[in-house]
Amino acid sequence: MTADQHSTAIRKLGEARERILDQLSQVIVGQRDVVEELLISLFSRGHCLLEGVPGLAKTLMISTLARTMNLSFSRIQFTPDLMPADITGTEIIEENRSTGARERRFMEGPIFSHVILADEINRTPPKTQAALLEAMQERQVTVGRVRHQLSDPFFVLATQNPIEQEGTYPLPEAQQDRFMFKVFVKYPNFEEEFEVARRTTAVMMDNVQSVLTGDEILELQRTVREVPVSDHVIRYTLSLVRQTRLGHPGTPDFVEDMLSWGAGPRAVQFLILGGKARALLHGRTHVSTEDVQALAKPVLRHRIVVNFAAESDGITSDQVIERIVSITPTKEDELTRDARFQKIFAS
Numbered sequence: 001m002t003a004d005q006h007s008t009a010i011r012k013l014g015e016a017r018e019r020i021l022d023q024l025s026q027v028i029v030g031q032r033d034v035v036e037e038l039l040i041s042l043f044s045r046g047h048c049l050l051e052g053v054p055g056l057a058k059t060l061m062i063s064t065l066a067r068t069m070n071l072s073f074s075r076i077q078f079t080p081d082l083m084p085a086d087i088t089g090t091e092i093i094e095e096n097r098s099t100g101a102r103e104r105r106f107m108e109g110p111i112f113s114h115v116i117l118a119d120e121i122n123r124t125p126p127k128t129q130a131a132l133l134e135a136m137q138e139r140q141v142t143v144g145r146v147r148h149q150l151s152d153p154f155f156v157l158a159t160q161n162p163i164e165q166e167g168t169y170p171l172p173e174a175q176q177d178r179f180m181f182k183v184f185v186k187y188p189n190f191e192e193e194f195e196v197a198r199r200t201t202a203v204m205m206d207n208v209q210s211v212l213t214g215d216e217i218l219e220l221q222r223t224v225r226e227v228p229v230s231d232h233v234i235r236y237t238l239s240l241v242r243q244t245r246l247g248h249p250g251t252p253d254f255v256e257d258m259l260s261w262g263a264g265p266r267a268v269q270f271l272i273l274g275g276k277a278r279a280l281l282h283g284r285t286h287v288s289t290e291d292v293q294a295l296a297k298p299v300l301r302h303r304i305v306v307n308f309a310a311e312s313d314g315i316t317s318d319q320v321i322e323r324i325v326s327i328t329p330t331k332e333d334e335l336t337r338d339a340r341f342q343k344i345f346a347s
Contacts, residue, residue, distance in 0.1 A: 030192035046180025071114035084131035118158035182302035250344035258310035263303035
């Protein structure tokens with residue numbers, strides 16, 4: 001990218017971010033970090049899994065975000081009796097009135113939209129959860145012997161409730177790995193909750209307008225991929241991810257003691273892609289190690305599995321990630337000269 005292209009890319013993504021935030025602020029109070037991670041995922045061509053207790057406006061946030069974009073939107077309420085065909089669609093027999101012949105016709109399901117809200121995804125059985133797998137990864141749906149291409153852009157935002165266990169089906173690791181980020185939606189602070197109480201108990205009208213078209217989003221997604229990334233940042237990202245893998249050279253002892261499974265190559269890809277989008281959103285045309293550090297938790301927390309012993313001691317995946325980040329040098333010379341990381345680079 002030339003200098004002019006760099007400045008143009010920063011300006012376009014910055015303007016898109018501000019316009020979306022301006023529209024969201026009419027409905028959503030606070031949650032700036034969550035919104036930023038959603039936008040990074042969108043512009044990186046990824047998908048997001050949001051987890052939080054009831055009443056934190058997860059569904060409202062996603063539906064409002066969809067309204068800010070001139071895209072088709074589908075909300076799928078996942079329930080225990082939902083079937084895969086209820087998501088992907090099904091073939092029906094239709095009679096041709098002119099000839100009298102019966103023909104098969106594919107009736108598209110709600111997955112054939114640009115933005116998909118998979119609400120309470122952990123309330124439906126694994127068979128139905130798996131119906132999202134091909135769509136999220138391959139951006140297509142196979143019914144019978146026919147493949148049907150999905151819309152582009154295609155953005156899946158799923159929510160789940162962490163506190164209810166009765167009647168829920170935890171997402172399998174393979175399904176979670178399809179999501180670029182796992183975002184924790186937390187309680188608002190006092191001032192934010194005060195504003196929520198004031199707004200939601202009075203007569204208020206929002207005027208949320210679409211500010212981005214599908215073509216503009218595709219252009220911004222291409223722009224993100226054009227952002228350069230140095231070999232040092234790639235090496236640093238690999239160092240973070242490879243330290244989560246058990247039995248590999250250079251893996252810290254506390255990881256061996258606390259984890260039962262580590263992150264795969266998709267974590268590296270999403271950390272770098274997310275770093276590119278975050279750099280542009282913050283007015284930079286190069287990715288830094290700070291960008292990778294900022295996204296380590298949402299990218300890795302659902303890709304590493306804490307073992308029973310660590311879980312019984314109250315240790316979370318976020319705490320393991322914090323320790324890995326804290327012991328990984330950010331400066332290039334310190335990283336390459338460290339004996340433990342030399343083992344990682346040589347493995």
